[in-house]
Amino acid sequence: MTSIHELEAEPFELEPEANDELEPESYDELELDELEYDELETTARPVARTPLPWGKPVRLADGVVQRTHPKLGWVWSVPRAKLPSTLRELQEEIVDRAGRTPPPDERVVVKDTTAIPYRWICRIELNFGPDPTTPGSDIVTHGTGLLISPRHVLTAGHCLHFDFPGAAGRALRAARIVPGYNCLTKTGEPLGAARGTRFQPHARWRDHRDDGFDYGLITLGAAIGDSTPKALGGKKLGYWGSPTDGAGTRINPTTADLTNFPIHTAGYPGDFCCMRPTAAAPCPRERRGTAQFRAFARVTDPAPAAAPRLIFYDADSMGGQSGSPVWYVYKELRNVIAVHSGPAFPFDAAQRGRANCGVRITEDVMTQVRAWMRD
16 A cells, blocks of 8 residues: 655755755744644535637647647647557647737746656656547547656546537546656656556536535556666666655645745646747757746735635646645645646636645645545
């Protein structure tokens, strides 16, 4: 049985790539470890939000049909004959242009994805199966997730179950998970890859599209966290929260007032063709969302009235980053506080162009995740 461990604060050495995450601010006034989230009513009605429509389908020169959606983003209907067995052409999700990140864009590329903590942030290639609107094609996209055990990845619920044109309530059919994917390396997979064997979105997302429960878990067919990649010099890959190989990372709920608190996020945005913005020139599908980007920002609302299970923050992000971890650094410990979902404006129109949001990590979220891991 695999479980998530709550770590005690222990000193550790930060790798060079990670040093820039420690901000010169003092958090001593926050007694984070002594606080717990109040229990949330899990039977509450879903929060009201503005409907998010699909864009018009566009047929590309190679016969692939491309659509956009504010939640999932760029989604393709790819002829099955063009899908390699490795699923490397499965692509992305992206926010619509009305909700896109306004300038200045403060995202920074992670050039060394083997560094802590970026090695545990995964690019997830997703295949939702046959597209009824385009016979002979599969619906493909990509997302982001976090390796939280040797064989479990935490991600957004809409990466596992979503509504497509002509295919409402479509469950994920296949996934390929690549920790630390990096288009700058020879294969893009310096730390290996694994296939998903079980996909578990929260029932309230799956059945009711309740955005407060837009999270889920992928079980891998192999314990990739126990592997010893050559890129790490034979050291174990580990996972976020590992008591032995997690380097001070953890997933502990907190009720501290995080308003204006510095946070970090990282994932695989679909508006970059490796490191080049896709707006600069056409980009092949297989190159979109293949570079990991990180962003530093602040919490704007830790418990918005319109969506109390979510947290709003002004971190720059783009489609493809759904499922990315959102964390803060406190006393040289990195603690995940949310699973990135997407733009905040569907819940509060005043947030358009100002904030993104994620599902808060609470005690009931962790209870559910541990239950899935035990199954």
